[in-house]
Amino acid sequence: MHEFKLIQKYFTWDKPPRDVLTTVGDDAAVLDIPPNKQLVTSIDTLISGVHFPENTAPYAIGHKALAVNLSDLAAMGASPRWFTLALTLPEIDETWLEGFSAGLKALAQQHDCFLIGGDTTRGPLSISIQVMGVVDTGKALLRSGARAGDKIYVTGTLGDAAAGLQSILNNSNRNKNSSLENESVAFCQQRLNMPTARVVESNIIKHFASTCIDISDGLLQDLSHILEASDVGAELDLSQLPLSSALMTLFSSTTKGSQQAINFALTGGDDYELLFTIPASREMNFLGIVKGKAKVTCIGTITNAEQNIITDKDGNRLTSSGYNHFE
């Protein structure tokens, strides 16, 4: 299949919105940026076997390739508008393309994020998406605004994706004792393969937060980026880490299992939840607005500790290699 036909068949979904002046079919896309807005842009590449297991459903790959980029925009408090797709395929596999395209399209349409162009090449499977969004001038959520006393919050639940990856690597979705355990494994794998970009949550958080980042590499590692940029420390209340009932079902029956669940929550990547700080003075207002609209959990406080020191409430040092002070 010729590249143009492939683009026409699988990647042409809607008429361009009014702010897209040219798209596929010219050398480049021409876009209108609204007045008093800044452009926010990020690119992420997914490689088969590195960023998703090789047998991942193409629908999920299409979803995840855009979701991880939307997550970066959410972490900046930006609204998604457009994206480009650089797709490298080993061969033209129409079944794969149908699934991939459907997953990508569903998420793009959900967030009114328009595919403005791209490049299709032959080679080992990889997907690079660059997403573009807009933010009110001067209002982007940076990593550098955290101050001692700010409350540390996360959206959603943590550690599910890491548990999902472990279950795939161990092929442990086969021999479960109960349907509850089977459902829990499926939930965690879904969290890994079909992450939710917290675009809706970001739209509330952006009005209150002093910093924001998305958790792609693990809570402790991503928190350390905020601490470095803001030159502060943090104290986490591990008892407050939001763990899903699926993760609890799979891991809470033994002490070792509980520790594993906490380690997943602290160091597991791929959750794509937002980690953000709220100045104490705005916290009540924030909680009033967010209630019923998004799940958020306070997990700690920014401290004056030496830059990038993270402790638990007992003063034990937490490092991105995980939580092992039980040992």
Add this chain to the structure above:
Amino acid sequence: MHEFKLIQKYFTWDKPPRDVLTTVGDDAAVLDIPPNKQLVTSIDTLISGVHFPENTAPYAIGHKALAVNLSDLAAMGASPRWFTLALTLPEIDETWLEGFSAGLKALAQQHDCFLIGGDTTRGPLSISIQVMGVVDTGKALLRSGARAGDKIYVTGTLGDAAAGLQSILNNSNRNKNSSLENESVAFCQQRLNMPTARVVESNIIKHFASTCIDISDGLLQDLSHILEASDVGAELDLSQLPLSSALMTLFSSTTKGSQQAINFALTGGDDYELLFTIPASREMNFLGIVKGKAKVTCIGTITNAEQNIITDKDGNRLTSSGYNHFE
């Protein structure tokens, strides 16, 4: 080497310009678009063994990865401002990274095009660059503006890159008869590996042209994109095709060789020259301004022929499979 260190060592060159508010080190880049400008953006992927021979010097790969994208902006009449780099590497090879980074940096600095972010992943070598530029609102050079009577122009010379690729595939840079032939082969390979994005030329052409495209797939194929978008035909004067003295040296000694040179010029890809149309009424003015500043050659005229019919001056049909009416 950790990704952050790699970025710091090889891809952090200059302080950000004033219109770049955040860059590497936050979730996304935040950019100021000047008032009365539109954003123009394009993404191209280079795969080792597909878009460049596997033994290509890393300096040239770095250059070419950005050059092909700058060429897309030039074809739109846009000024380059920023780019992102999604780099997939099989391993951390510091010698390779030094060369790649140096080639990329030199071209980026030449055009004040600032690297605002990217993604580094492990996998088979591939490079995706998304370039962003700006154009005065409503002034982008599209493919759809050609009218019968417009003159068809190209920058530079055509066919060199195809001859360069052939010489590499045939390993024919070894046994040449003369130093002139050796120099000619080296010139053609340089044109393939280190293409010049016609940014300077675009800056003149944009004030006069009715359409513009860059020649990445071959003159006839890229011309056909203009003809389709503009619903017109074209007549080419093959005697006017600009051929380099290197191409002439290598191919003009026999009739078959001359035909091969013309075929390279008509159908060879990777030249990254600009192909554009100038309304007859503006031609004298254009030639007055461009003289001494850029090499441009009139190679034909837009006609009222049925859409997408290209002929030579004798009425012979030219198709993108090449020029073979001698046969």
